[in-house]
Amino acid sequence: MTVCIPDFETVFVARQPVFRADETVWGYELLFRSCEDNMACIADEDHATSSVIVDGMALAAEGMPPDARILINFPQQLLVEDGGFALPKDRCVVEILEHVTPSKETLEATKRLKNAGYMIAVDDYFGQASLKPFIDLADIVKVDVLEMGCDSEKVADAVKTIPDGITLLAEKVEDNESFHMLQGMGFSLFQGFFFSKPEIVPGKKLTANEMTKLQLLAELCKVDLEPARLAEILQSDPSLSYRLFRYINSAGMGLSQKVSSPKRAIDMMGLVQAKQWLRSVLMADLNTTPKAGELAYLAVHRAKFLESVCGHSNQSTCEPDNLFMTGLFSLLDSMLHISMDEIIEMLPLEESVVKALRGEGEVYKLLRLATDYERGEWGGISSRLKRLGLETFQAELMYVQARSWTQKMLGYCKPGQGAA
Known part of the structure; x- marks a missing residue:
């Protein structure tokens, strides 16, 4: 497997906020640029992944509230190689990407992180039975509501497959109507660009x-x-x-x-x-x-x-x-x-x-x-x-x-x- 690192010293990373139901900021997901986008790819994956994750996190964390959680995407190889242990467990959440298969190696790696006190999130869930082994280990499940067209019945069906006690995070929430709908369906965390779209209040007077x-x-x-x-x-x-x-x-x-x-x-x-x-x-x-x-x-x-x-x-x-x-x-x-x-x-x-x-x-x-x-x-x-x-x-x-x-x-x- 080849891993991407920038061909310049600064690691580039974007970030997206995650909100609570009261619209306070719970944390941020960090989005690292991928190989397809003018990145240098090298074979020394141990060094490269550590550099990208650790340096990139430090870069993006500047200016964040000190109590904000940080979600970091983990591909399969990085997960298996225990890359998560390079991160502070009191702040970072290991987010298992949707294409990671629940094999013996990945499940054992996830359990090691879990037993060490790391918070585990499962990405892009919309009811796939294949992800159940990861779901059973998760602290947070990110439900892809856009994949289901924000259909309340489909979302409810997916939620039913998630065990009680797991935090539900609705991702790709694109409008305020969906945000308000999902609040009543058991979701406590929300990610997407609903917060940047206007929710016009008719007749509102400015203070x-x-x-x-x-x-x-x-x-x-x-x-x-x-x-x-x-x-x-x-x-x-x-x-x-x-x-x-x-x-x-x-x-x-x-x-x-x-x-x-x-x-x-x-x-x-x-x-x-x-x-x-x-x-x-x-x-x-x-x-x-x-x-x-x-x-x-x-x-x-x-x-x-x-x-x-x-x-x-x-x-x-x-x-x-x-x-x-x-x-x-x-x-x-x-x-x-x-x-x-x-x-x-x-x-x-x-x-x-x-x-x-x-x-x-x-x-x-x-x-x-x-x-x-x-x-x-x-x-x-x-x-x-x-x-x-x-x-x-x-x-x-x-x-x-x-x-x-x-x-x-x-x-x-x-x-x-x-x-x-």
């Missing part, structure tokens, strides 16, 4: 805090915004000023003297970076629920990634700031529970951004690149990068750098929490 933040975001969208006006906005809110000073005076900025003036901070950061910082913080301040906090983190990450893609791709007409705003505002409808059209009316956005937020135009195609990374849809990523004239290495480095930038902007950004 005074939400309206204030949107008005500030609208000012930050103006192309003729002056540094003096930006300083006024910061001085109008003591919390924003404090957080700006805390950010710019942090050890990572390397300043020899402390900055205590908003104008001085803006001068040192530059208008573009200062605007980006304030936009990111305002998005985090719209975080009224743990789910919205995850959305804010995702939106800021998208924004910085798209801005970087714009600067390095062959798209001669794209504007970095427009790409930043596209990513930043792409999840506002889900965060605020109002339609994107209502949000667009409140913000003075360029036409290319408006079209992208409505799912149209060239900028929307770049937004789709970001969402493909979030979902781990590697095949779609390859074709999009080719059209943009980008190498896989370039794009993945930008994605990792955007994640680090997001954490710095939000101040040890923990999904589910506001900015520091």
